[in-house]
Amino acid sequence: MSDLETIISMLSHRRPAGSGSEMAFIKKFIMPLGAKMDKHGNWVLQIGDNPTVLWSSHTDSVHCSEGYQKVDWDGKFITLPVNSKSSCLGADCAAGVWIITEMIRAKVPGLYIFHFAEEIGCIGSSAIAEKEPERLAGIKAAIAFDRKGIDSVITHQRQRCCSDAFGDSLRAQLPSRFKLDPTGVLTDTKQYMKLVPECSNLSVGYYNEHRPQEALDVGHLIELRNFMVKIDQSKFVIERDPKAKPKKKLFGYSGGFGGGSLFRKEETLRDIVYWNPDEVAAYLENQGVTFDQLHDAIHGPRRSRSMASLFDDEDLKALAS
Template structure:
């Protein structure tokens, strides 16, 4: 393999940290890569840094990974794809590209002085804790923000317009963002960016009632949350090359955050989860009057209960995270043995 570039060295260094939320390894990562840039904690434990005078774009990622335990992991890199090493797969549950890739992009944009409010969110993998708390505890923070753009999406080509079936960004915004990206993405890009209404959820979803355009952008990882997770490094670097020179003034702001619009079946995520919208159902969770008594539907019951009640939704969420049927079978076999697959 050819000698690593400085970009590749930094990416590999960042990806070596297994960072469950609140762990010492997460703190080590922050102190090494983020504190020197000027990030500080807000009251909700998010890391925040502003570049420029009254910027109107919020750039988003999250500091935690979904690893089962903390520490340093070894990696395999062939000059294109970054994965866990064979040895690391015995002890590590994932690569952590979700969302180390987004953090690297944001740090590069900061170094290039790209204007924006940069927020690296606390405990996204635990249920968007930091972003939810920020939206509820300090909605004034978003008063001057036109777009909240997350770098936390699998694949190579998504500009997310809907999260959990609810519109969070306009098609006009997605088109303008796609055109801006297409103008500059070169070597390493796998395909053209385009509007994608199949988003699961990430931190920007928590802001969709406060910010007109809330999206999530593909950063080149796949099979996230699994041992087979991979990151296309060339795509990540090519995306950086665009973002540090992009003309952000071409972005179209068109969505009214007061208007609630859904795509297809809303299923379990039909509105109450997000704390706003129009309700016409008998389900008490769909009645905003119950929000004081029932502040967060995710806080009750078990994961097993939810999957049994909403199997189609659970399957769609896994697919949106890049989990194929074969990958899921591999994970089941790793955890419970091949015998567990006899009924499949």
């Protein structure tokens, strides 16, 4: 398949964490590379001896239901069709998965982790950090491909996660539009901040994530791949001390600017929940939502469904094979 065909095929899978269609995605695109599942649900592959860089993305999406979907391509962006039943495109983060599968094929050295269940709490990465931190011994930088837009090298995930010196040494090997960005919030590499000196996240070209209006800039994604398969890790500057006491939170600023943070952004429903947990809880209580109702909605078992109900159209059933 061509690059475009592969990306479209990846985006045809709706991938709630632990779903059958997420596993179909893994079997089709990740397992053939030789990756193996660890006991936390992550898929892991190592290239080279004693790698010092961890490259990552995550296999799950925020789709409301599992199954398959059609997508549209207009020559620049991949989006959902206007009449799609799907809740999002899922470029967050099929785009990142595509990047690192391409790096694996190019034999770029590193420890590669396709993380489990990032969208519901960074479950796979948290398990590594909390239960098997020794697996990251020797890792000097952890870089995720899980950021919106086309120009961010993330230096902060609420707190500083990588030094500007590292960010600049990475940015220098990327398309010239990339710049240091302190407005990151959360992805899997944040879980490694106390273990790994330099933790960052790079823009992979999606916009309006977690919504039906999500779109993926394919040109950016392919261009970024072209740079990443030639990356020279020996040029990375490692400065940050992961054991150092964190400085005041960049996003903890509450003075001025209408009481908001200097860099704080509320662009998605997830952002609002993240920044305003007490207010969201009060709103739900006022709406009559109980703890048990919310707990069951988030953690309750999925209803069993026939495979036929997983597809938008009959012709998409072929994707399951």
